[in-house]
Amino acid sequence: MGKKIMLQGTASNVGKSIISAGLCRIFKQDGYSVAPFKSQNMALNSFITKEGLEMGRAQVFQAEASKIEPTVDMNPILLKPSGNHRCQVIVKGKVREDMSSSKYHDYKLELVDILKETFDGLSNKYDIVVMEGAGSTAEINLKDRDIANMGMAEIADAPVIIVGDIDRGGVFASISGTMLLLDEKERKRVKGVIINKFRGKKELLYEGVKMLEDIIKVPVLGVVPYTDIKIEDEDSVTTRFKNKMKKNDINIEIIRTPHMSNFTDFNIFETQEDVSIRYVDFGESLGNPDVVIIPGTKSTIDDLKYIRDSGIEPQIKDLHKKGKLIFGICGGYQMLGKKLKDPYHVEGEVEEIEGIGLLDTETVFGNEKTTTQVEATICNNLNGYLENLGNKKVKGYEIHMGLTSRGEVHSLDTINKKLDEVVNYTEGSINKECNVVGTYIHGIFDEIDFTRTLLNNIRTKKGLEVIDSKVSSFEDFKDKEYDKLADFLREHLDLEKIYEIMND
Incomplete structure (x- = not known):
């Protein structure tokens, strides 16, 4: 079995997908074979594999960062919302049926064996599997049937890093509150936290970081500044729709x-x-x-x-x-x-x-x-x-x-x-x-x-005059952006500690 690490979040849109992609590229650069994995993805953005199977796009760009072909094993469950508290449930790339949220909540436990088999298959094939949770890890009302966060971490026996978003405010409270809502067994899985989307001078944050570590009893593995590297984001959390249009040709x-x-x-x-x-x-x-x-x-x-x-x-x-x-x-x-x-x-x-x-x-x-x-x-x-x-x-x-x-x-x-x-x-x-x-x-x-x-x-x-594109290939453009992301995260994360966590 290969090594594994799981990134979970205090909420949606904290940057789990991007950091996961960056880690995939770092591990690949360091000579490891690596694959992404997200047990359950809820998104309308989807992709079709070479086999004609459907999966979420987040694991597609993470696979690109890993320099491997995306497969549905990287995202075995895809939920496509269809309105009125219903969604289309796609398992291993094929539509099962449209379900109400309550029906799917009861149905989830039937998927545990599929998730274990799928994850084990990836872990046996690759040196490292970078896992991503969904939404918040502390959804206590859904904990009894959780297969996306701590439930999946237990299935895979994976160490967890929690990501918090400082840009929206209240990051110390959200991280410490998340730890408070986890039970003792779950807290033991958490080996570190990452503070993401920081704007400002890091030295002004140091005292708060030290106080946070004293409260939650796990280390802060990095404070990652806000950046604008051009990588895909998920439809449920994107900020693209709010961007103001600048007039152009x-x-x-x-x-x-x-x-x-x-x-x-x-x-x-x-x-x-x-x-x-x-x-x-x-x-x-x-x-x-x-x-x-x-x-x-x-x-x-x-x-x-x-x-x-x-x-x-x-x-x-x-x-x-x-x-x-x-x-x-x-x-x-x-x-x-x-x-x-x-x-x-x-x-x-x-x-x-x-x-x-x-x-x-x-x-x-x-x-x-x-x-x-x-x-x-x-x-x-x-x-x-x-x-x-x-x-x-x-x-x-x-x-x-x-x-x-x-x-x-x-x-x-x-x-x-x-x-x-x-x-x-x-x-x-x-x-x-x-x-x-x-x-x-x-x-x-x-x-x-x-x-x-x-x-x-x-x-x-x-x-207007005809012009050439400065980008000769979209694939090459994206590949360079993954390298930029890897360089950026190397500067701001304690990678030595992250490797140590995976090796324990």
Whole structure:
């Protein structure tokens, strides 16, 4: 069995995922084989593995930091909220069923054997497993069926480091209060704490750190300053949606629907110096962007109704008439069509609803969920915003319920490979004017050649000079960011002590 270490938190959004990713990269740099593990993840951002199985994206970027291929063993349980205190329960990459929160609470104990078997498999394969808890470790009302924090630490017999967020205030109280709420056996598992997201002079904190150590009887393993290294974060805790848009040459506005999923599709735009992004939240209106994106969603019909009821639909149509680019991904693609049908009530009680109507397509929801990685080639003979994109390669993954049939529209791409098998069929839809685009491919923008050409077409339309991307590959960009994170954490964490904790 390999070594293991588990990071748990005083709350959500304390930085467990980022620090876990940083430790994965550090251990890899130090010559160890390493894998991430999170027993239970609740998120709408998900990923499809090479085997066509679904997992949370947090463990995907941690796997990237570990320089290994992500597998569902790294996140055996994924919960995708679907509203009304219900969620879709995904176990080892496959949908079990939609459950109420109370039903899932009772069901969790049936998953213990799966978690133990899965974790043991990883621990036997890798030198080190970096484990991550979920939310707060001291949810005393859920302790009897906990499989995400101390319950999982016990299953794996793992030492625990607790992470607290000083940026939100009250970090000493939150850490000491967390320790107070743990029972004696759980407290013995805690071998240290990390104070994260510090702003200011560390010397002003030293006295408080010493007092905290005297109270909780375990060492503070580091005070990590706030930093802006460009690494993915989880949809449930991200601050991206609140960022103020700085006007730039190209302005993109993304509609933040209630059930938006896979906003990581748009992280690539943060690497392009001429692009600004704004998420249009509830109660806000679209401005005058160059591009409107309707993202993926866990509940297409509900989010379509939201767009309609909030008054955003006529704004989209008005921008379309002005010649702006309208881009829909997955559920957003489905919404852009003329009609959506749900004869099996997969999404709810509504059996049929009119779409936004900017594409001549119709989607019918079925009981089968499509989960696959794909590689594709953009179709030829496109013009306008899509000029010069013909024959460019893209890749990504599909996660959707429903099939979309096309009328008088042009295909966006030809799928060449699906789950490593050679195939040949067309996908996506484009209107005649090439200013409305829909696709099922999550991650399509991650291909720099495709995205930079699209952005330069927008620049040309606006009378601006074409520019090159300073980032030649999104994968290389992310890899360098993981190295930056590792260097940063080496400076601020007591790694010698962390290795000692794992070796005990």
